[in-house]
Amino acid sequence: MTSDLLEKLDFKKGGGLIPVVVQDSKTKEILMQAYANRQAVEMTLKTGKATYWSRSRKEIWVKGATSGNTQKVVSVTADCDFDSLLYVVEQKGNVCHTGAATCFYNKLK
Amino acid sequence: MTSDLLEKLDFKKGGGLIPVVVQDSKTKEILMQAYANRQAVEMTLKTGKATYWSRSRKEIWVKGATSGNTQKVVSVTADCDFDSLLYVVEQKGNVCHTGAATCFYNKLK
Numbered sequence: 188m189t190s191d192l193l194e195k196l197d198f199k200k201g202g203g204l205i206p207v208v209v210q211d212s213k214t215k216e217i218l219m220q221a222y223a224n225r226q227a228v229e230m231t232l233k234t235g236k237a238t239y240w241s242r243s244r245k246e247i248w249v250k251g252a253t254s255g256n257t258q259k260v261v262s263v264t265a266d267c268d269f270d271s272l273l274y275v276v277e278q279k280g281n282v283c284h285t286g287a288a289t290c291f292y293n294k295l296k
Numbered sequence: 297m298t299s300d301l302l303e304k305l306d307f308k309k310g311g312g313l314i315p316v317v318v319q320d321s322k323t324k325e326i327l328m329q330a331y332a333n334r335q336a337v338e339m340t341l342k343t344g345k346a347t348y349w350s351r352s353r354k355e356i357w358v359k360g361a362t363s364g365n366t367q368k369v370v371s372v373t374a375d376c377d378f379d380s381l382l383y384v385v386e387q388k389g390n391v392c393h394t395g396a397a398t399c400f401y402n403k404l405k
Contacts, residue, residue, distance in 0.1 A: 192402055192403075192404045193404060195402075200351075206315045206329060208317045208326055208329055210326060215324035215325075216324075217317055217319060217326070217382055219375065219380075220315060220317055220375060220380040228404075231405075232404060232405050242309075260405065262403060262405055263403070263404040263405040264400045264401065264402060264403045264404065265400070265402040265404060266328065266329060266399040266400050266401075266402070267392050267393070267394050267396065267399045267401070267402075268399075269402065271328075271329040271399075271400075273326055273400045283376050284376070285376050287376065290375040290376045290377075290380075291373045291374070291375050291376075291380075291382045292373065292375075292376070293301055293304075293373060293374040293375070293376075293378065294301075294371060294372070294373045295301045295302060295337075295341060295372040295373065295374060296340075296341050296369065296371055296372040
């Protein structure tokens, strides 16, 4: 079933990338939003380590590979039209490169 | 301050659009993920009704305008590099066009 759903993911709409929402499994806070290509999703499912595609570095990015602030993946869920993903994770350390506990801290309203 | 942060939003990176993560204010569930252009963000801030850009219809989309399943916006927050937004909302009715209470229901893992 898992592999069937993987085939359904719509990478074309976003030029090979799908946006990934990342939520903390305990607090349910939104930690960050990133992107994954097919390889990154496959690696995430296989290794249980949250893996993305870095648009700036143009490479596969295993979260925490350099910082140590890894994410253990609890679940991977696609939305109704298979063009968005949700990773629920156990975050080790702080998620943000600024040191913040969530990347979402600039309140407009 | 709000308008200063609005100016910082990076619409260029996504060809005029910024991904928006939508979270329920009460349950903290992720309801959906959509996109906003600058006009949609401005309308959201001004009206308090969650507003997006529909990529399929290529038009401004006030959530619930036809279905009645509107979203009252509690907060709008940008992430660390201003290329992703989080709308925390009070959802009226079910969010998904399928009738589901969240658009994220296709579990891969």
